[in-house]
Amino acid sequence: MSSTSDPFDVPLSVGTDRERGREIKVIALIAIAHFVSHVHIMLLPPLFGEVREAFGVSYIQIGLALTAFNVVSALLQTPAGFMVDRVGPRAMLTGGLLLGTVAVVAAAMLPGYWTFVIAYGVLGLANTVYHPADYSILSATIDHRRIGKAFSIHTFAGYLGSGITPALVLACAAIWGWRGGFLVAAGLSFATAMLLIVAGSVLPRISHKPGQQAAAGGAKVGLDLLLSGPVLRNLLFFFCLAMANGGIQTFTVVGMGEIHGTPFSVANVALSGFLLCSAFGVLVGGIIADRTPHHERVAAVGFACTSTMAILMAWVNMPAAALIVLMSVGGLLNGIIQPSRDMMVRAVTPPGSFGKVFGFVSTGFNLGGMVAPLLFGFLMDQHEPRAIFMIVAGFILLALVTAITRTKPQSTPHGLADTSAR
Known part of the structure; x- marks a missing residue:
């Protein structure tokens, strides 16, 4: 038998201790890498004031x-997905972590404002590899009966990284300044890259057997695949989620304050409840995703409830406790949706194309990240905060429509594809 870095040389001993042990190692490594990617994403916002003063x-x-960061990620995430499928996800993921390390160090240590902006563009390039490589590795190595849980742990790790980063970098900045906070983040990504190099033999060097795409019933590949109806529908789905979450996460505090006079302290607690419950909802969603093939139904129930939450926030002046409970429940349901979201993408992706497809549809997040602040910031400037929540509800309902009207994938199961790819 050849190296365990090739998933196709592992015996088909489904359910064995060896297989489960390998899956646990794979999930742990991918979760750590995804955690670091979200540390990089959230690195700057808590330090806005200090960085602004440093550059004047x-x-x-x-x-x-x-x-x-977002423009580079949006433009290059799809090409990165093609590279993942061609070069291999393990090499691309390690390279992304190392490039991210270089970018964060450059942002912290090199002089000049424009150097800082360029470094963030390079960080956006590093960010392009995570979703294509992570989902490609998980799809190639995790048994189809446990893939929903694997996706949920991956997403939970990202949420955890976003939640921990503000406190982490502020604590580091209090001791070593904002540059020190950046260097700590760079150290995390470098250490993770070294971990992948040392312990990454369990990760696949390639995500499909040579010729597997051709054997997959003549499935579309390349641009034909990305421009197919099911994949474009998922791109729209991701964009709608990014727009909705961008409105809730960024403008809830100021929006609720202007509409109802909600104290910032109460709105912040409610928002924290939303984010925290979203993280734990992801884990619940992974269990659900493994127990039902009807992922669109899970998404539909979650979307119906979260759109109701947004409408109530816009039109009902609730007591503090009610607002906190409402947003916490909404966050839980928002989290439960996420693994089903990933399973819907996986269901329309032929073997050997996970990198390019997940890279392409994840571009929707970047597009939403560019549009949402501009649109919702304009509405706040026009003193129309209620419109923000109504538009959020609209995007949630559009996401619901894209989910429930999707074409049911044919039953050439990924379970079979997975087995052949193990």
């Missing part, structure tokens, strides 16, 4: 760094 620029100019 405006908030809009510092925000340009995040724009550069």
Whole structure:
């Protein structure tokens, strides 16, 4: 038998201790990498004030760094997905972590505002590899009966990274300044890259057997696949989620304050409840995703409830406790949707194309990340905060429509594909 880095040389001993042990190692490594990617994403916002003062620029100019990050990610995530399928997810993931390390160190240590912006553009390039490589590795190595849980742990790790980063970098900045906070984040990504190099033999070097695509019933590949109806529908689905979550996560506090006079402290607690319950909802959603093939139904129930939450927030002046409970329940349901979201993408992806497809549909997140702040910020400037929540509800309902009207995949099961790919 050849190296365990090739998933196709592992015996088909489904359910054995060896197989489960290998899956646990794979999930742990991918979860750590995804955690680090979200640390990089959330690194700048808590330090906006200190970084702005260091360069003597405006908030809009510092925000340009995040724009550069999202633009580069949006433009290059699909090509990165093609590279993952061609070069292999393990090499691309390790390279992304190392490139992210270099970008964060450059942002912290090199002088000049424009150097900082360019470094953030490079960080956006590093960010392009995570979703294509992560989902490609998980789809190639995890048994189909446990893939929903694997997706949920992957997503939970990202949520955890986003939640921990503000406290982490602020604590580091209090001791070593904002540059020190950046260097700690760089150290995390470098350590993770070394971990993948040392312990990454359990990860696949390739995500499909040579010729597997041709054997998959003549499935579309390349641009034909990405421009097919089911994949474009998922791109729209991801964009709608990004727009809805962008409105809730970024403008709930100021929006509720202007509409109902909700104290910032209460709105922040409610938002924290939404984010925290979303993270744990992801784990619940993974269990559900493994127990039902009807992922669109799970998404539909969650969307119906979260759109109701947004409408109530816009039109009903609730007591503090009611608002906190409402947003916490909404966050739980929002989290439960996420693994079913990933399973719907996986269901329309032929073997050997996970990198390019997940890279392409994940571009919807970047597009939403670019559009949402501009649209909702404009509405706040026009003193129309209620419109933000109504538009959020609209995007949630559009996501619901894209989910429930999707074409049911034919039963050439990924379970079979998975077995052949193990």
